[in-house]
Amino acid sequence: MEKDYEVIKDGSVLTVVLGEELTRINAPALMDEVTSYMDQGVEKVVFDATKLTFLSSSGVRVIIFCKKYLSTNSNIVFLNCDDKILDVLDIVGIRPFITFEKR
Amino acid sequence: MMSPIKILSVDDEAPMESMMKQFFRRKIRSGEYEFYFARNGVKALEILKDTPDIEIILLDINMPEMDGLTMLAKVNEMQNPALRVIMVSAYGDLANIRQAMNNGAFDFVMKPINLADLSMTIEKAIEQINYVHESQKEHSQLESLKKDLTMARDIQQYFLPQMFPPFPEDSDRLDIYASMEAAKDIGGDFYDFFRIDDDHIAFVIGDVCGKGIPAALFMAVSRTIIRSKGAQYGTAGACMTESNRLLEGYSADCMFVTVFYAIYNTKTGFVTYANAGHNPPHLLRNDGTVEELPRSTNMMLGVFDMAAFEEDSLQLEPGDTLVMFTDGVTEAMNPEGEEFGTGRLQTTLGGLVGKSSQQIIGGVRDAIKDFADGAEQSDDITMLVVKRK
Numbered sequence: 001m002e003k004d005y006e007v008i009k010d011g012s013v014l015t016v017v018l019g020e021e022l023t024r025i026n027a028p029a030l031m032d033e034v035t036s037y038m039d040q041g042v043e044k045v046v047f048d049a050t051k052l053t054f055l056s057s058s059g060v061r062v063i064i065f066c067k068k069y070l071s072t073n074s075n076i077v078f079l080n081c082d083d084k085i086l087d088v089l090d091i092v093g094i095r096p097f098i099t100f101e102k103r
Numbered sequence: 104m105m106s107p108i109k110i111l112s113v114d115d116e117a118p119m120e121s122m123m124k125q126f127f128r129r130k131i132r133s134g135e136y137e138f139y140f141a142r143n144g145v146k147a148l149e150i151l152k153d154t155p156d157i158e159i160i161l162l163d164i165n166m167p168e169m170d171g172l173t174m175l176a177k178v179n180e181m182q183n184p185a186l187r188v189i190m191v192s193a194y195g196d197l198a199n200i201r202q203a204m205n206n207g208a209f210d211f212v213m214k215p216i217n218l219a220d221l222s223m224t225i226e227k228a229i230e231q232i233n234y235v236h237e238s239q240k241e242h243s244q245l246e247s248l249k250k251d252l253t254m255a256r257d258i259q260q261y262f263l264p265q266m267f268p269p270f271p272e273d274s275d276r277l278d279i280y281a282s283m284e285a286a287k288d289i290g291g292d293f294y295d296f297f298r299i300d301d302d303h304i305a306f307v308i309g310d311v312c313g314k315g316i317p318a319a320l321f322m323a324v325s326r327t328i329i330r331s332k333g334a335q336y337g338t339a340g341a342c343m344t345e346s347n348r349l350l351e352g353y354s355a356d357c358m359f360v361t362v363f364y365a366i367y368n369t370k371t372g373f374v375t376y377a378n379a380g381h382n383p384p385h386l387l388r389n390d391g392t393v394e395e396l397p398r399s400t401n402m403m404l405g406v407f408d409m410a411a412f413e414e415d416s417l418q419l420e421p422g423d424t425l426v427m428f429t430d431g432v433t434e435a436m437n438p439e440g441e442e443f444g445t446g447r448l449q450t451t452l453g454g455l456v457g458k459s460s461q462q463i464i465g466g467v468r469d470a471i472k473d474f475a476d477g478a479e480q481s482d483d484i485t486m487l488v489v490k491r492k
Contacts, residue, residue, distance in 0.1 A: 024313055031356070057312030057359075064357040064406055092361060092380040093402030 007033050012043040014070070018052045022059030031062050034070065042070045050080040055088050063089075067097060077101055107137040108229055109156055113147040113174065114140075114163040114191060123161075126218045136225075144169025148177055158185050158232050159225060162208075164192040164199045172199065175206055185235040187228040191216065252316070256289045259319050262326055267461070269296055270304060273369050277304070278490040280460035284431075284468065285483050291318030291360070292429045292483035293326050297333065302370050305333045305342075308427040308487045309362040310381065317358065324353050325360045325404065339364050339377035343412035347379065347404040354405035361403045363427050365489075372419040372491045377412045379404050382430050385449065387463070389422030391456040393449045424463065424490040426452060431482035435471045438478045443471055460488040 004019030004026060014037055022030070034045075045066040067076050077099045078089075089095045112123055120140045130136040139157060141147035143166050151157055160178065164171035175188055187209040192200055194213045203211065209231070210224050263283055268274045281294045291311025298304050307329055311318045325346070332345045343364055350360065363384055365376035380403030383396040401412045419425060428448075435443040451470040455463045464486045471484065 057310070057361075061312055061357045061359070064359065068357065068406070090398060091382055092359075093400065094380075094406075096400070 003029065005030055007037075009037060009040070009042070012041050013046060014042045014044070014066075015046045015048060017048040017050075020051050021054040021056075022052060022062065023054065023056040024058035027056070027058040027062050031065060034062065034066055038070060042074060044075040044077060045070060046077045046079055048079045049082070049085055052085055053082065055085050057092075060088070060092055060094065063094065063098075067094075075099065079103060105135075107134050108158060108225075108232070109137045109139065109154060110159040110161065110225065111139045111141065111147060111150060111154075111157045112161040113142075113144065113166070113171070114161070115142050115166045116163075117142075119163075122216075122218070127222070143167055144171070144174035144177070147174060151178070151181070155183075158183075158187065159228050160186070160188045161212075161221075162188050162190055164190060164196060164203065172203060172206070175203055175208060179207055184239075185232045187232060189221075189224055189228060252289055255316060255319050256285055259289065259293075259322065260285075262323060263294060264296060270298065273304070276492050277367075277369055278460045278492055279306075279488070280464055281485075281487040282464050282468070283483055283485040284480070286314075286431070286480050288314045289316065289319050290314045290483040291322035291325075292431065292485040293322050294427070294485055294487040295326055295330060296487070297330060299333065299337065299366060302368055303337075304367050304369060305339075306365045306367060306425075306427065306487060306489060307333070307362060308381065308384075308429065308485065309360050310429040310431075310483075310485070311360045312358060317355075321353070321358045321360065321405075325350060325362070329362065329364065333364070337366075338414065339366050339375050340412045340414040343377040343379050343401070343404065344410070347406075347410055347412065348408050350405040351408035357406065359403040359405040365425070365427075367419075367489065372421070372423070373416065374419060374425065375414050375416045377401060377414050379412060382428070382433065384425055384427040385452060386417065387424040387426055387452045387456060389420060389456070391453055393452045395445065395449070419489075419491040421491055422457075424460065424488060426463065426467075427487040427489075428467075429483060429485040431480075431484040432467065432471065432486065434482060435475055435480065435484065436478055437474050437476050443474050447474065460490045463488050463490075 006017040008015045066074055079101050081100055112119060123138055127136055139150050141150055145168050162171045178188055190203045190208045190211040200211050209228055212221050212224060267280055269279055283292055293309050295307040309325055311322045328349050329346045332342045336342045336345060361381040362379040363381040365374050367374050378399035379401050386394045402410050433443055433445055433448055451467055455466045
């Protein structure tokens, strides 16, 4: 599958611009990519979910990984998250540790 | 030691045999090449029949009895993907060479044979043959892996209780049924139920993230841990808290499992439960109304070891049914990419009031099947239904 996301590091902020879906098809590659930013001074991870319409459990793993391992307790931000994605984050119980922003 | 490459030289000219043996004597002596010789196509086919592992044929075009092009056609019929045919022809016989190449010959050399050139051509053919063998090996490894996956899926099914009714002594007050319809790829859905004491039965439904062997293994560990902690701790919250603490230690690469765990009082119909990040079950009341259980603030299991898990409770009156399921139910898709969704599930359940647990599961499965309209099932579809009689 063609890579449909982009990872940009700017200082201590890592921005992950997501494509339309984050599933077991593309989540492992994204996981590998974000892993390479371990111990690189990332304090905040911004998931730009403007285009995201489907988030599977494999995608949720990437978010947890960023929260747990990218640095000590990184800040997780979701940008332009639609209700369906919010619903998934809510059900699995990780909504409380995510900040939601609209731009 | 590698077995020799077997080369069959088919040529009606007698000196060919001694020429080959002389030029390739070192390779023959060291066991790299093993030569066979035939003077015409008919004899060559006999040799091929007796020695099916011959993989290179040096084939003269002009021969009595059966010419090289006819022989090439016969060789093609054998469908040996590793076999390479190098045509040997008179200088300038371009028409026949072209035909041979079009019919699948690997390469050609011209007479008088430049043996150094032939040697290089043979080496090139061997490279390709080795590549084919490598691919065949990988293919058979893949086949064996597929068999392992099928076996793993069968083993996974054994983890799930299959005997219904599971508690015959409570059959007059409790109707339990469950099913897991596995998707093509092995997944991590599971359900379970076990007796805690005379009056209490525990129900579990879970969904491990992802698919494949890691999900199946994590499912097996999750189910075992929850069962043992369920027997040890009398409350749903404590069972989830302890299971989470243990699972966090087994969770490689942030694996997690969403679990709905309920303890049912067989005498009163009172249910205490903890929902660890699982999609909320539905309650089908005896009057046909359908309620989604309230969202929980609990997190899935295996992520943060310090998480605490809160409990909720509900009362099942006679005729009321608790329908637990995994997201394979609500996320089942039709060919247009629409999801079955909570709305369709609730409408379906509303139409199944008064039915047995097995009939309710059958009814939902039929509704999903109709909705999917032949679209491939991408996730396990798992349901656990408990009805108070």
